[in-house]
Amino acid sequence: MPEKRITIKATRYDPEKDEKPHLQSYEIPFYDESMVVLDALNYIKSDVDGSLSYRWSCRMGICGSCGMMVNGTPKLTCNAFLRDYWPQAIVVEPLNNFPIIRDLVIDMEDFMHKLKSIKPWIIRKQEIPLGAGEHRQTNEQIDDFRQFSQCINCMLCYAACPVYGLNDEFLGPAAIALARRYNLDSRDQGLKQRLPVIGDSEGVWECSFVGECSVVCPKGVDPAKAIQQTKLDTTMRFVLPYGNRE
Amino acid sequence: MSTGARQRPALMHLYWWFLFSQGGVIAALLIPVHVLIQGILGPLGVVRVVDRHYDTWVQVLGNPIVKLYLLVLIAVPFFHFAHRLRYLLVDFGMPVARTVPAQAVFYGGAVVVTLLTIWVLLTTAPLSLP
Amino acid sequence: MPAGWWTRKRHYFLYVVREFTALPLALWLLWLLVEIKRAGDGPARYSPHGSTAFVVFSVIVLLFALYHSVTFLSLTGVIIRVKLFDRPLPSGLISLAMFVLWAVASVVIGFVLIWFGR
Numbered sequence: 001m002p003e004k005r006i007t008i009k010a011t012r013y014d015p016e017k018d019e020k021p022h023l024q025s026y027e028i029p030f031y032d033e034s035m036v037v038l039d040a041l042n043y044i045k046s047d048v049d050g051s052l053s054y055r056w057s058c059r060m061g062i063c064g065s066c067g068m069m070v071n072g073t074p075k076l077t078c079n080a081f082l083r084d085y086w087p088q089a090i091v092v093e094p095l096n097n098f099p100i101i102r103d104l105v106i107d108m109e110d111f112m113h114k115l116k117s118i119k120p121w122i123i124r125k126q127e128i129p130l131g132a133g134e135h136r137q138t139n140e141q142i143d144d145f146r147q148f149s150q151c152i153n154c155m156l157c158y159a160a161c162p163v164y165g166l167n168d169e170f171l172g173p174a175a176i177a178l179a180r181r182y183n184l185d186s187r188d189q190g191l192k193q194r195l196p197v198i199g200d201s202e203g204v205w206e207c208s209f210v211g212e213c214s215v216v217c218p219k220g221v222d223p224a225k226a227i228q229q230t231k232l233d234t235t236m237r238f239v240l241p242y243g244n245r246e
Numbered sequence: 247m248s249t250g251a252r253q254r255p256a257l258m259h260l261y262w263w264f265l266f267s268q269g270g271v272i273a274a275l276l277i278p279v280h281v282l283i284q285g286i287l288g289p290l291g292v293v294r295v296v297d298r299h300y301d302t303w304v305q306v307l308g309n310p311i312v313k314l315y316l317l318v319l320i321a322v323p324f325f326h327f328a329h330r331l332r333y334l335l336v337d338f339g340m341p342v343a344r345t346v347p348a349q350a351v352f353y354g355g356a357v358v359v360t361l362l363t364i365w366v367l368l369t370t371a372p373l374s375l376p
Numbered sequence: 377m378p379a380g381w382w383t384r385k386r387h388y389f390l391y392v393v394r395e396f397t398a399l400p401l402a403l404w405l406l407w408l409l410v411e412i413k414r415a416g417d418g419p420a421r422y423s424p425h426g427s428t429a430f431v432v433f434s435v436i437v438l439l440f441a442l443y444h445s446v447t448f449l450s451l452t453g454v455i456i457r458v459k460l461f462d463r464p465l466p467s468g469l470i471s472l473a474m475f476v477l478w479a480v481a482s483v484v485i486g487f488v489l490i491w492f493g494r
Contacts, residue, residue, distance in 0.1 A: 270448050273441075273444060274448040274449050275481045276485065277401055277441045278482065279486050281404055281437050281438045283490065284489065285433075288424075289424075289426035290431060293493070297411055298426075299493070300418075302493055303415050303424075304415050320405050320409055323405060326398065327402040333395065334396065369416065371416070
């Protein structure tokens, strides 16, 4: 039986030489049914063209480094199986809506800045000393935020979000989902610090609930839900006569 | 992005979103049946609908509860429509729709429709208790 | 962001349709306002709108109205959190409640519109 082959068209861009990014075709052997797009890129880098640049680390959907556009859809390339595309060619491009640094590598500075702005850590009005023991939570209290805590910062949701694509000032899906994760945590008391950021004009109100962020999330987080629930909660605080306006 | 200097969420956005969501609920729950009956079944003569005859229409319109209902039915959804259409323009590549003047035009339009509806309801069919 | 981004994915396109429903619904409500205004014309000059074009327009509006109702009421289930005995109700149940409310409201309003039409 002749060896199966598959064509990968990957974005190439060298800011020092190229005026703009272009696609380059590589035909590589498809020797194992469990091969993913990341395996194909690794094959190209080691056997065909060592100059191809891309981010990756864990190969198992945990680190969130290998997100790219696969046939126009943001995906973790370690989780995109060649068998789902073969015999068609696969177009691999850097994540949408971000500046390209080189080839398939995007500049994530903006995202990191936004992530930090919502203070994604437990904030206490008064720190409890370690010696005082653990913060106890019931299963129900954990269930409140568990889903939103699965985020691996892979930025697929930003690549899928047309609102972010049209206005990069928008705080964006992952950052707001993570803010909600902490705001829903019974141990956290930092809502007051996060509210001015998530409730700002470039925060939740910018979202028009396209919902594609939740579709592309590889970890089953639902950022669209987090954003709409934040809108509703925030609104109720200020609209209801007995709302907490702090 | 906020620098963190502000202590509160953007209140105007908050209030517009509140009206947007209320208008969306009212539009979803109430509009289809009105369109079906007053827009299709009535004109086709399938059923006898209240607005097909002057007497029945004026009698119903004179009821203060009906006036209040019609005000809610017509005015509140316009805040929903204004919000959606403004964001749709942004989606279509018109960032000017995000500006404060654009907000004034769209939400102001909804306020105008509200006032117009109040005026129509108060000047048409005198109040009469059932 | 290319101008036609919303034509590139079915999900994006359906989102734009969902947002666009606002326009036909707004036009139809303005018509209803005109229909109310007509009641001020007096018994002799009163003529309710009933042309074929208007019925066709209403049929189109009804399709958009139904799309708005179905999408909006489904999404409320995602957004609204109701806790019963410390456990959140499943979003499907909240959506179902909204659809039941929609059905009840439609029957009541439909009944009023037809009952007083006699």
